Amino acid sequence: MAKFVVVVLDGFGVGEMPDVTDTRPQDCGANTAVKLLDHFPLKRLPTLEQLGLINITGLTRSVMQPSPCANWGTAKLAHYGCDTFMGHQEIMGTLPKPPMIKPFQESIDSIEHALKQEGYPTERITRGPLQLLMVKGCVVIGDNLEADLGQVYNLTANFNQISFDEVKQIAMVVRGANAVSRNIAFGGFIPSMDRVFSAIETKTDQQGKLAYIGVNAPDSGAYDEGFQVVHMGFGVDAHTQTPHQLAKVGVPTYLYGKVADIVLNESGTSYTSVVDTDQIFSLLLHDLDQRQGFFCANIQETDLSGHLQDPKRYWQVLEKADRGLAATIDTLNPGDVLIVMADHGNDPFIGHTKHTREQVPLMLFSPGVAGIPIGYRDTLADIGTSAAAFFGASPPESGRPLQVLRKLEQERHSFQLNAKNKLIQ
Incomplete structure (x- = not known):
């Protein structure tokens, strides 16, 4: 077994969805990441830079540069609006249903x-x-x-x-x-x-x-x-989602922070009601040091900073998360996977205190894997489906596995087979 880690930087979008003019005109011009990079042009987020943040955003006023080794892409939101709850249900493989809007x-x-x-x-x-x-x-x-x-x-x-x-x-x-x-x-x-x-x-x-x-x-x-x-x-069936599918094949599942509050994980371990970024990473790193399986952590303080329309606090949280991601990478072995993403945007410069309907970054790290495009995905569910495919579980109801992970899975199976043959010999 290996480790498949997902870290969700809550509210860290990378540009308005194509439909905002029609569906959320108040979000026109939203781009959480680019505006923060432009606002703090002399500051660096070295881990996110290595993972390909500037590859995604394009060149900004920031001193940060594209990374030739990054595996990167973006994903659109398939759910209506820009909701943390539905965003995480979508990440876990749910096919979002059109909600009713009714006082x-x-x-x-x-x-x-x-x-x-x-x-x-x-x-x-x-x-x-x-x-x-x-x-x-x-x-x-x-x-x-x-x-x-x-x-x-x-x-x-x-x-x-x-x-x-x-x-x-x-x-x-x-x-x-x-x-x-x-x-x-x-x-x-x-x-x-x-x-x-x-x-x-x-x-x-x-x-x-x-x-x-x-x-x-x-x-x-x-x-x-x-x-x-x-x-x-509404319309969320936890028994079709990634944690349930993984549990059926004996893969341990661990959820941290807000994702643990809102995603059902009956057979796994859930660290609920945890908000502090350093504490989230402390719990995650402790488990990564001793366990294998599927891990998903939500960094909520980025989102809270967006709600406060506080760019300075937002950047400080990103710096904490960047250090936590660096430590996470240090725990990974060949064949392990880290995906860094978001669930929507929360542009601290937009002029209102609600989420912003933005596409999200997808940054993938696996030791020895470099420079592979992830592509432009139509749904966040591709991540949950990829995790299920990675461990050989049945897929959730929505999403397509990332091609780069199929290659990793083949290499991992080949390595395990060779190791088994050597033991037999």
Whole structure:
């Protein structure tokens, strides 16, 4: 067995998707990587330079240069919008389904009916013309106000009054009664429900009409003590994804950081609720030193810096990640693979605080493999499919394996066969 490592620099896009003019005009001109390189022209990211970052971006004002040894390419987003959750489901081999965009107001009746059918007591909370739904007096359901409006519903719970396990049961009922792209169930030990009620906000649609109502998650107190969360995506079947396919053939799987929070990895090891970049790499390096299998780590602090529109912080996180990648490369043996990529963009210069719909970099490192083009891929799922093919597992539902990995797999099988023959002799 070998090591197949994926490091996702969350939000580190390399230029707007071709469809942004029609689908997300606010992202026109987005290019997270190029703008950061231009903004810090005298600074270097030596590992990313070696891996081919400038090969991907083209020459910028940066002192960094293309690498003749790099194996590089790019990938488009196949999922709608630019969502971390769906981006990682896509990386794991999911074929993204077109999501429904629907304010919670248009789903409240069906969700309430489904909950009552299962015996859950509900009541409505009214703010002007809009209503939220409350279950058992301690779980409030409404629009997610931090994501693109209309695509995500939140369940905000007070764990002083209900267990997380029961919240997840309620969330399953809610998930079955709506078709927006994601439902998020979370909570914490909140001193009083008044804190949650005071965090209720309303927002307008593009025509200026009140259309969305939800709980402002940071203001609710849910993050302060005992925070737990589960993400439920529309049309996502974890049993078709790479971690499940690898588990069926006995390949260990390890997830770190936000990818562990949002991708189901029932048979593997998941390090959840880890955000700090150095800690992510510390956990990853510890496992790489002792284990083999499939490893996927999400570096979330790049994305958080984009949300803050803070280029300086973004670059500092990239410098940490660059050092972590260098240490990761030092753990790899011939036949092992490292892929560095992103899940979308988060341009800190764009002028808004949401993700940007950008293509992502693909940089591949394997000892002794140099100068091979990865190409321009149509979906992030090519990475999950490549990992499955690398270990001889069944493919997930979407994606095409990278050609360079097929060559590596053939060489690895040939090496193993030769070694076996020598033992027999």
